[in-house]
Amino acid sequence: MKLLTGVMRGGAHSDPTPARRTARVVEVLRPHPGLTVVRLIADEPLLFRPGQYVETQIPQVPRQWRPLSLAMPPNTQGQLEFHIRAVPGGYLSSTVHGETRRGDVWQFGQVHGLLRPDGDRPLTMIAGGTGLAPMKSILLAMAMSGDNPDVHLLVGARSPGLLYDSQSLAPLAATNPWLKVTQVTDARRDPWWLKRPATAYRACHCGTAHWWTPCRISISPAAGS
Numbered sequence: 361m362k363l364l365t366g367v368m369r370g371g372a373h374s375d376p377t378p379a380r381r382t383a384r385v386v387e388v389l390r391p392h393p394g395l396t397v398v399r400l401i402a403d404e405p406l407l408f409r410p411g412q413y414v415e416t417q418i419p420q421v422p423r424q425w426r427p428l429s430l431a432m433p434p435n436t437q438g439q440l441e442f443h444i445r446a447v448p449g450g451y452l453s454s455t456v457h458g459e460t461r462r463g464d465v466w467q468f469g470q471v472h473g474l475l476r477p478d479g480d481r482p483l484t485m486i487a488g489g490t491g492l493a494p495m496k497s498i499l500l501a502m503a504m505s506g507d508n509p510d511v512h513l514l515v516g517a518r519s520p521g522l523l524y525d526s527q528s529l530a531p532l533a534a535t536n537p538w539l540k541v542t543q544v545t546d547a548r549r550d551p552w553w554l555k556r557p558a559t560a561y562r563a564c565h566c567g568t569a570h571w572w573t574p575c576r577i578s579i580s581p582a583a584g585s
């Protein structure tokens with residue numbers, strides 16, 4: 361696998377559009393207590409490539425810009441999606457989690473980033489938490505093309521209840537034979553505050569990064585196993 365990682369901030373790879381675009385919130389989902397998924401419709405389509413991120417301002421926190429990864433590829437309907445993890449005490453993320461509503465108008469500045477698949481060799485994508493967002497954008501874009509390398513997406517979370525978006529990933533994997541999705545969790549059981557029944561998981565070791573090891577792995581419905 362080879363991925364080109366984009367410039368994080370202020371890089372030379374900004375898009376040529378005017379500095380500001382606006383979009384209206386049309387749907388707010390809170391799949392678990394630490395995550396908000398926000399869907400918007402842009403007034404004018406935003407120019408970006410799958411895997412990129414955009415400087416974002418919300419109406420409740422004026423003059424504060426935060427980079428957020430776009431979770432959908434560009435489309436003519438102007439549909440945008442963001443996955444936002446609530447950082448305790450964080451200005452933007454905790455406000456999104458507590459206050460974002462349908463009808464809010466978000467502003468967007470410049471788009472950055474060079475995260476993208478490289479070549480036509482088999483690809484492994486590893487997404488922890490909201491790291492799924494740019495991967496989802498890339499995969500949805502790939503699904504529009506008939507000719508793709510095999511892709512294995514590993515989606516990681518600390519416990520089963522913190523995995524999210526299976527409802528998008530499962531049909532994507534089911535309809536695209538080149539894609540396999542595996543969900544991986546650190547713990548077998550959810551913390552008490554998630555209040556979800558525990559699921560049976562096979563244990564395995566995968567990698568050496570601190571929060572991946574040891575981990576437990578399940579083959580999700582999306583993987584077709």
Ligand SMILES: Cc1cc2nc3c(=O)[nH]c(=O)nc-3n(C[C@H](O)[C@H](O)[C@H](O)COP(=O)(O)OP(=O)(O)OC[C@H]3O[C@@H](n4cnc5c(N)ncnc54)[C@H](O)[C@@H]3O)c2cc1C
Nearest residue numbers: 413426427428429443444445447449450451452453454490
């Ligand atoms: C390229 C890029 C893409 C990003 N994409 C996303 C995305 O798709 N979804 C998403 O939820 N976030 C994403 N982020 C992070 C996002 O930009 C904000 O940093 C994050 O939402 C916290 O902002 P805040 O205003 O809530 O926190 P702040 O008010 O800025 O910070 C409050 C405190 O939290 C700490 N903090 C800030 N961020 C984190 C963090 N991520 N983890 C732990 N502590 C933190 C700060 O150091 C500070 O002490 C991305 C960041 C970058 C650089």
